[in-house]
Amino acid sequence: MKTNYLKFWGVRGSRSTAESNKLKYGGDTSCVEIRTKDNDLIILDMGTGLSKLGETILSDSTYPRNINIFLSHYHWDHLLGFLNFTPLFDESFSITIYGNNKLTSIDKISEKILDKAFWPVSLDMLKAKINFVELGNEPVIINNSIINFKDHSHPNGATSYKVTIDNFSILYSTDSEHPNNKLNENVLKMAENTDILIHDSHFTEEDLEDHIGWGHSSWRQAVNVAIKSGAKKLFLFHYSPEYNDDIIDSIEQKAQILLETCEASKQNLKVNF
Numbered sequence: 001m002k003t004n005y006l007k008f009w010g011v012r013g014s015r016s017t018a019e020s021n022k023l024k025y026g027g028d029t030s031c032v033e034i035r036t037k038d039n040d041l042i043i044l045d046m047g048t049g050l051s052k053l054g055e056t057i058l059s060d061s062t063y064p065r066n067i068n069i070f071l072s073h074y075h076w077d078h079l080l081g082f083l084n085f086t087p088l089f090d091e092s093f094s095i096t097i098y099g100n101n102k103l104t105s106i107d108k109i110s111e112k113i114l115d116k117a118f119w120p121v122s123l124d125m126l127k128a129k130i131n132f133v134e135l136g137n138e139p140v141i142i143n144n145s146i147i148n149f150k151d152h153s154h155p156n157g158a159t160s161y162k163v164t165i166d167n168f169s170i171l172y173s174t175d176s177e178h179p180n181n182k183l184n185e186n187v188l189k190m191a192e193n194t195d196i197l198i199h200d201s202h203f204t205e206e207d208l209e210d211h212i213g214w215g216h217s218s219w220r221q222a223v224n225v226a227i228k229s230g231a232k233k234l235f236l237f238h239y240s241p242e243y244n245d246d247i248i249d250s251i252e253q254k255a256q257i258l259l260e261t262c263e264a265s266k267q268n269l270k271v272n273f
Helices: 049-059 080-084 106-113 185-191 219-229 245-258
Strands: 005-010 031-035 041-044 066-070 094-099 129-134 140-142 145-152 158-165 168-173 196-200 234-237 262-264 270-272
Touching: 005 049, 031 049, 041 049, 041 158, 049 080, 080 106, 094 106, 106 129, 145 185, 158 185, 168 185, 185 196, 185 219, 196 219, 219 234, 219 245, 234 245, 245 262
Parallel strands: 041 066, 066 094, 094 129, 168 196, 196 234, 234 262
Antiparallel strands: 005 031, 005 270, 031 041, 140 145, 145 158, 158 168
């Protein structure tokens, strides 16, 4: 590896979508890959985009055998990629999954996802070494990568992650809501002067009015977070599955009037840093 990069494998929220007028931005749900020049692999969320990433990992021998996955929260659109993540069936892989939720412990996730009533594959059929880690109070350190985290507003809670590699920082804050249109202080603090901000942009301003309490932001709120925090680059993320390419194009154009360094994330978009 000559450089660090991040890659978007899924940028939709709530559910995947496959309509022909939504292919420009993609239809898979949340999954972001961060790979360092030292070949450490960090994955943010296990949405349906994780399945395609898993296929790529198996087909490319340069990928490391150690995989680190950080979950923003445990709603289905951020977990379902686990079911078809092919490295789970390869004994050469060691997979560590980090998370935190007030309603259940991280090690209960596999039991819930792989419930025999809903899926034919049980945990004992997976050959990889799987380790579930409950987040504590200290940052997670993976060689030269430091992962800090803080809670943000979402039904039953969710977590923002700030990944810092060689003094370059990426803040991942999806499924984040700003109640009463007051920007969340935890998100603002973590986003301060970050190099890349990936922020929930599920709704337009008009649609947000009908979905207060659903745990999401408008694209305008994402822009406001970036401007107020001094984030250098903003990627809009976690779009409503109802929005087609034309709608997201329009959102991006409006956002760039307010913030030139804003870009609508797309499935398969790769960013070197």
